[in-house]
Structures are given as structure tokens and as C-alpha cells.
Amino acid sequence: MTSSLLAVQLADPRLAWAPVVLLIIIAVGFAVTNVAVSILIGPKRSGKVKETTYESGMVPIGDTRRRFNVRFYIVAMIFLVIDVDIIFFYPWATIFAPYVQKMPDKSGALLIEMIVFVGLLLLAYVYAWGKGVFRWD
Amino acid sequence: MMDTLKDWLFWIPAWFWITLVVHFTILGTVAYLILLERKVASWVQDRIGPNRVGFDFGLPFLWFLKGMNGLGQPLADGLKFIFKEDYRPGGVDKILFTLAPGIMILTIIISIAAVPWGGIKQSTRAIDLGVNDTSAPVPADQLTAAAQKKLPPGEVVYGVPTPADQPGTYNVTFRYSFQIADLDIGVLFILATLSLAVYGVVIGGWASNNKYSFLGGLRATANMISYEVPLGLAVLTIVLMYGTLDLGTIVEKQAWMWHGIIPAWNIFTQPLAFLMFLVCIHAEANRAPFDLAEAEQELVGGYHTEYSSMRFALFFLAEYAGMLTTSAVCVALFFGGWHFPGLTGNTDPNNPAVTSHLLIAIVRCVVFFVKTLLIIFVFMWVRWSLPRFRFDQLMGLAWRALIPMSLVILFATAVVIYFFGHDRALMRVGGKMGLILLAANVVTLIVFFGAYLLLPAPPPTNRRIRIPGSRFNPEPALSA
Numbered sequence: 001m002t003s004s005l006l007a008v009q010l011a012d013p014r015l016a017w018a019p020v021v022l023l024i025i026i027a028v029g030f031a032v033t034n035v036a037v038s039i040l041i042g043p044k045r046s047g048k049v050k051e052t053t054y055e056s057g058m059v060p061i062g063d064t065r066r067r068f069n070v071r072f073y074i075v076a077m078i079f080l081v082i083d084v085d086i087i088f089f090y091p092w093a094t095i096f097a098p099y100v101q102k103m104p105d106k107s108g109a110l111l112i113e114m115i116v117f118v119g120l121l122l123l124a125y126v127y128a129w130g131k132g133v134f135r136w137d
Numbered sequence: 138m139m140d141t142l143k144d145w146l147f148w149i150p151a152w153f154w155i156t157l158v159v160h161f162t163i164l165g166t167v168a169y170l171i172l173l174e175r176k177v178a179s180w181v182q183d184r185i186g187p188n189r190v191g192f193d194f195g196l197p198f199l200w201f202l203k204g205m206n207g208l209g210q211p212l213a214d215g216l217k218f219i220f221k222e223d224y225r226p227g228g229v230d231k232i233l234f235t236l237a238p239g240i241m242i243l244t245i246i247i248s249i250a251a252v253p254w255g256g257i258k259q260s261t262r263a264i265d266l267g268v269n270d271t272s273a274p275v276p277a278d279q280l281t282a283a284a285q286k287k288l289p290p291g292e293v294v295y296g297v298p299t300p301a302d303q304p305g306t307y308n309v310t311f312r313y314s315f316q317i318a319d320l321d322i323g324v325l326f327i328l329a330t331l332s333l334a335v336y337g338v339v340i341g342g343w344a345s346n347n348k349y350s351f352l353g354g355l356r357a358t359a360n361m362i363s364y365e366v367p368l369g370l371a372v373l374t375i376v377l378m379y380g381t382l383d384l385g386t387i388v389e390k391q392a393w394m395w396h397g398i399i400p401a402w403n404i405f406t407q408p409l410a411f412l413m414f415l416v417c418i419h420a421e422a423n424r425a426p427f428d429l430a431e432a433e434q435e436l437v438g439g440y441h442t443e444y445s446s447m448r449f450a451l452f453f454l455a456e457y458a459g460m461l462t463t464s465a466v467c468v469a470l471f472f473g474g475w476h477f478p479g480l481t482g483n484t485d486p487n488n489p490a491v492t493s494h495l496l497i498a499i500v501r502c503v504v505f506f507v508k509t510l511l512i513i514f515v516f517m518w519v520r521w522s523l524p525r526f527r528f529d530q531l532m533g534l535a536w537r538a539l540i541p542m543s544l545v546i547l548f549a550t551a552v553v554i555y556f557f558g559h560d561r562a563l564m565r566v567g568g569k570m571g572l573i574l575l576a577a578n579v580v581t582l583i584v585f586f587g588a589y590l591l592l593p594a595p596p597p598t599n600r601r602i603r604i605p606g607s608r609f610n611p612e613p614a615l616s617a
Contacts (some may be wrong), residue, residue, distance in 0.1 A: 019152045019318040020250050026160055026439050031239040031451060035223065038447035042222040051227035052443060053347045064351045065343070072355050075532065079362040082540070086369045089547075090325060090382070093373050096551060098382035100558045118548055125541070130375035134536040136529035 074133050085121050089114075151258075151313040156250075160315055163249055167457045168211035174457075176207070176515050181521040187245075202212050205401070221446040224344075229443065233344035238444065238451035240336030245455045248330035251323035252465045255315030255475055255501040256490035261308050265585035309442060312383055312491065315498050323384035324372055326339035327466055328365075331421065332532055335361045338423075338430070341452070342440035353439030354527065356431030357423055362534040364420035364427075371541035374550045375470045376575075384466070385490065388474030392481070392489040395571065406571045409551070409578040411471045413543055415515075418463040420535070422456060422521040425520040427527050441448040464512035475501035542585050555573065 019072040053060045092114060128134065143352075153255050166256060172187065179186025190213045191205035202209075217281075225234060253372030267444050273293045313319075335358055342354015379387050409415050420427040456477050475481055481501045492498055524532070603610035 015525060016319050016321075018150075019156045020247055020320075022153070022156050023160065023247045023250055023317065024243065026156075027243045028277060029244050030164075030246070034219070034447045034451065035235075035238075036220065038219045039223045041220055042446055044222060050224075053226055053228055053345075055348065055439070061346075066345050068351075068355060070577070072359055075363060077535075077537075079366065079529050082366050083369070085364075085372070086366060089370075089373050090376070093377040094380055094382055096377055097554055097558060099486050102552055104559055111551060114213070114551060115548070122541075129537070134533065135298070136532045 071136060078128055078133055081124065082121070085117075088117070147411055148343040152317060152319075152361075155254075155315065156317045159249065159254065160246070161217055163246075163458060163461060164454075167454055167461060168215065170457045170461070170513065171214070171453070172207060172210050173513075174376050174520075178521050179313060181518070187418070197581045199221065202560065212514045214233075215450070218450040219536050223446040223448065226443055230344040230346070230348040235445075237337050237341030237344060237457070238448045240340065241334055242451045242456040242458075244333040244337065246332050248327050248462045249458070249465070251320050251326045252462065253314065253316045253319075253323070253388050253469060253474055254505050255314050255498040256385070256389070256481075256492060256494065257314050258498045259493045260493050261493075273288075275501045286410075289347050293514060294365045294455045300576075302405045315502065316385065319385060320383070322382045324376060324382045324387075324466075327368060327384075327462065328372065331459065331462065332361075332365055336453065337452075338440050339453065341350050341444070346441070347443050349436045349438070349442045350440050353430045354441070356436075357440055360405045360420055360423065360427060360531060360571040361429060362531060364417045364539075367413055367539035367543040368417035368421060370540070370547055371417065374543075374547050375403055377547065377550050377554065378403075378406075384474075388476065389490040392474040392476035393480060393519055399570070400473055400476065400478055403471045406574040407471070407578060408575070409582055410543070411467075413546075414467060414471065416534075416539065417517065418467060421517070421520065422460045423464060424456075424460070424516060425522040427531055428520075428525060429531055432525060440561070459517055460513060461509065464509045465517070468505060468508040472512075474508075475505045477504045482505060485545050538585075538589075541617050542581065543586070546578065550574065551579055553577050577612040 021108075055061070093111070096107065096110055096114075099110055176186045187207035187210045189204070190209040192202040192209045192212070193199040204518055225231070235353060338357045338361065339354050342350045342352075345351070374380060379390050381387060391400070393401050395401055423430045428439075430436070431441075436442070441449055444452060456465060481497065481504060492501075533589070553570070553573050557573055605612045
């Protein structure tokens with residue numbers, strides 16, 4: 001068999017995202033169509049009592065949008081800090097195994113960098129623990 | 138005419154059909170998952186469950202479609218949702234109230250894109266490229282524009298000139314992945330889109346102007362972002378083992394057997410990471426025992442209390458579709474994806490994902506899907522078996538147990554790869570290395586339980602506050 005090969009032609013990497021665009025269009029269409037159809041078909045009856053916010057049948061007391069427990073802010077802040085740190089792990093995790101295999105002499109530095117990074121993260125974590133950030137009781 | 142049609146169909150890339158098929162299969166499955174949930178619930182609680190609605194629509198001549206053991210229930214539910222009033226109470230933020238279910242369903246639907254259902258399909262087709270010199274390889278950049286246009290969209294692997302009777306015709310072999318979008322950052326894409334679902338929850342909860350919704354939204358947000366951290370770290374251990382963010386490659390590298398008997402799935406090398414992942418996806422889906430966001434006894438319906446009709450249905454669908462996506466990711470990361478010994482063909486060690494038979498690709502999709510459904514069954518089993526946690530226990534589990542544990546297991550995996558990963562870490566984590574990783578998992582678990590014994594006992598939760606001045610509390614009563 002003659003094996004005269006065409007060169008490998010790789011797809012344009014941007015083309016890989018085309019299905020995602022298609023899915024976004026489908027999803028938006030799905031949501032809009034469903035809600036629109038139910039608005040068109042469904043009955044429309046309103047009234048003063050029906051307009052009120054549901055509060056187990058009572059007359060609503062006060063407004064909803066007021067101050068809430070500060071713990072939710074704290075957990076959001078500590079999440080931001082730690083999650084951004086984890087984002088930094090991803091590139092490191094992607095190259096670590098190939099480095100160990102191909103350039104073993106350089107992978108030691110990579111491991112130490114990661115240990116330092118995890119150490120700093122744990123330091124912040126222990127500090128937050130000591131400050132009572134993780135106490136919800 | 139037929140040929141033109143055939144060429145035209147050939148020109149629609151494979152991903153278009155795959156996207157349509159997967160999307161509608163997922164939606165249909167999600168509808169039936171709700172029925173399955175009710176069936177599992179009734180099975181756990183020793184009752185019969187929905188068994189009345191068939192497809193007879195009340196018409197006497199369709200008597201043979203009556204009953205069907207409740208199979209018509211999803212259709213009836215969907216129709217009922219559409220025919221209900223799309224009601225919006227006063228005092229809501231109109232724009233955000235409308236947007237929230239849309240955001241929810243949008244993020245969940247696109248998150249399914251990177252799931253590798255069936256490996257890579259390879260096809261060969263004779264194409265007249267209009268190149269006369271068939272004696273030498275033709276580099277892609279030297280092909281004529283006409284020839285380029287005749288090649289199928291996607292990755293062309295090679296072309297072999299056909300015998301001399303058809304000069305200029307090449308047997309072009311091309312490959313496409315049996316997944317919606319073959320992204321090389323698939324893991325990151327799924328984590329990113331799934332975490333966007335938080336916006337749907339928090340916007341829906343805030344816009345409703347209802348105290349139950351607001352509290353439910355807050356709780357759901359705190360819950361989802363807390364469990365995202367250990368989820369990301371558990372996924373990182375697998376990414377670290379293979380050095381890739383492509384889910385398809387991760388599955389491909391699990392598709393072989395140790396000693397010919399044990400499948401090389403990550404559940405056997407990283408059981409602790411799997412357990413953490415499973416707990417985290419339960420929490421991400423806001424399901425029992427982590428469903429504090431919609432604890433009926435306290436918060437009525439949680440963040441979707443004020444939603445009705447199709448908007449509520451979108452929230453509901455998104456919850457189940459999210460479960461499906463996370464279960465599919467779980468299967469891809471820890472259960473070898475489409476790989477099943479003896480069923481999924483092609484044991485070529487260098488390229489296990491590539492198959493040239495459509496049937497094998499479909500069998501792989503079925504295997505993947507069945508595994509996903511089994512994980513979903515575990516979801517339902519857990520929901521109807523375990524009682525709900527308290528909110529402080531929920532947050533404590535994420536922040537005080539899962540996050541340090543996942544950091545340590547990540548660290549242990551890195552050390553194992555550093556010391557033992559020189560020869561086969563990149564291609565395969567198997568044999569001795571798998572055993573060492575398993576040992577590292579077990580040691581981490583033991584060390585953690587040991588460390589928790591050493592920690593000072595936390596102050597008792599649910600402290601009794603004794604009324605000052607009463608006979609239980611000698612302190613004098615506070616003067617008003």
C-alpha cells in the first residue's frame with residue numbers, strides 16, 4: 001500500500017468553541033421560548049392579596065432587603081482569597097507531571113515552590129481559624 | 138441530487154449533530170430523572186409512587202397506552218407547568234427576577250459541553266482533492282484552496298492516495314471527538330460554568346423580595362462557594378496525576394487494566410479524593426443532606442419560593458441537569474468514563490480512545506451514560522436516607538475538614554509523583570504507582586482522624602442560654 005500521507009492538518013483551536021456558542025443559543029432559546037409560551041397560555045388573574053409577598057399567609061412584616069449576618073460576608077471574602085489561590089494551582093498542576101517525566105532535575109524546584117505556596121496558604125488558613133472565621137455556631 | 142445532499146450533509150460538522158443529540162437527550166433524561174427521583178423515594182419509603190399517568194391523554198382508543206407505570210408523568214408535569222400562570226408578585230425586582238432562572242439554566246446547559254461521552258471516532262472517506270501529483274506527501278499548506286475546501290472541517294489525520302484509477306483522489310482519514318466541544322481546558326470550563334450557577338441562585342433569592350427566598354439564597358450561596366474550594370482541589374489531584382486539563386485525555390489514560398483484571402480507574406488510586414468530590418457535588422447541587430437552602434420546615438421553598446410556572450420549572454430542571462453534569466464529570470474523573478472492560482473495544486495501549494466503528498462509539502456513550510445514572514442513583518439514595526445537617530455543621534465540614542484534607546491529599550499526590558513518577562506518570566498511573574497513591578490516600582485519612590483527636594474540643598454548639606436570675610443561672614437579672 002502506498003503510504004503517501006497528507007500532512008496532519010490540525011483544526012483551528014478556536015473552532016472547538018463553536019459548539020459552545022451553539023449551546024448558548026439553544027439554551028437561551030429554550031429558556032425564552034418556555035417562559036414566553038407559559039406567559040401566553042397561562043391564565044392571568046391578579047389582586048391585592050395575591051400581589052403581596054408570601055410570608056406563610058401573614059401580612060408581610062417590614063422589608064426583606066436589610067442587613068444580614070456578617071458571617072456571610074466573611075465567608076465570601078475568605079472564599080475569594082482561597083479560590084484565587086487555587087486558580088494558581090491549575091497551571092502548576094498541568095505542568096508538574098510532564099516536568100517530572102521529562103526534566104526531573106527541574107521538577108524539584110517546582111515541588112518546593114508549591115510547598116512554599118501551600119505553606120503560605122495554610123498560614124493564612126490557620127490565622128483565619130484562630131480569628132474564628134470558620135465558627136458558625 | 139442525492140450526491141449533492143450527501144455532500145452537503147457531510148459538510149455539516151459532526152459536532153453539530155452531537156450537540157443536538159446530547160442536548161435533547163439530556164433534557165429528556167432530566168425530565169425522567171424527576172420521575173426516577175419520585176420512584177426512588179417511594180421505594181425507600183416503601184410505597185408505590187407515581188403509577189397512574191400513561192400516554193393515553195384520556196382518549197378511550199389509546200387504552201393500550203394507559204398506566205405505563207407512571208411513564209407519562211414527566212410529560213404531564215411539563216404540560217401543567219406551561220399551563221400555569223406565570224405569576225410575579227409585587228415588590229420584586231422585575232429584570233433580575235426574570236433573569237435568574239435563565240442564568241441558572243444557561244450555565245447548566247453549557248456546562249455539559251466538555252463531557253467526553255464516547256472517545257474519538259475515526260472515519261475515512263475518498264475525496265477528490267484535485268491534486269495530480271500523488272507520489273509524494275502533500276503538506277497541508279500547499280494544498281490548493283479548492284482541495285482545502287473539500288476536506289471535512291476538523292482534524293484531518295492523514296490521507297492516502299487511492300489506486301491509480303482515480304488520480305487526485307485521496308482516502309482522507311479524519312477524527313472527531315464524541316463530545317460536544319473538544320476543549321483542551323475541559324475541566325476548568327466545567328468548574329467555571331457550574332460555579333456561575335451561584336448567580337442564578339443569589340439573584341433569584343434577592344430579586345424575590347421575600348424573606349424565605351433571601352435567606353435561602355444567602356445560605357445556598359455560602360454553601361456553594363464553600364464547597365467549590367474542596368471540589369476544585371479534589372479535581373486538581375486528578376489533573377496533577379495526568380498533567381492535562383482535557384477530560385477526554387483523562388478518560389483515555391484510565392482506559393486499560395492492571396494485570397488484566399482491575400480497571401485502572403481513579404476510584405482505585407484516589408478513593409479519598411473521590412469521596413471528597415462526591416460530598417462536594419452533593420453540596421453544589423444543594424441536595425440533601427446539604428439542602429439547607431430549601432429546608433422546607435424553615436424556608437418554605439428556599440430561593441424559588443416566589444417562582445411559579447415555567448420559571449420554577451427552569452430552576453427545577455437546572456437542579457437536575459446540574460446533577461447530571463457533575464455526575465458525568467465524576468464518572469470521567471474517577472470511573473474511567475466510557476471505559477468498561479470487554480465492552481468498549483480497541484485495547485491499543487497507545488491510542489485507546491480512537492475507534493473507527495460507529496457502534497463502538499455508541500456503546501461507549503451508553504456505558505458512560507449508565508455509569509452517570511448510577512452516580513445519580515447514589516444522589517437519590519443519599520437524599521432519601523440521610524437527615525439534613527445544621528448550617529454550622531455544613532460550613533464546618535467544608536472549611537474545617539474538607540479544605541485542609543484536600544490540600545494535604547494534593548500535596549501527597551505531588552510528592553508521590555515527584556518520587557515515583559519518572560517513568561510512567563505521564564501516560565499512566567498504574568501498577569506500583571497506583572498502589573503508592575492508594576497508600577497515600579489511606580495515610581492521609583488516618584492522619585486526619587488522628588489530628589482531629591488532638592485538636593482542642595470545639596465549644597458545644599446549641600449552647601443553652603440560661604435566663605439570668607433564674608434558678609439555673611446565679612447571675613443577677615439584667616435590669617431593663
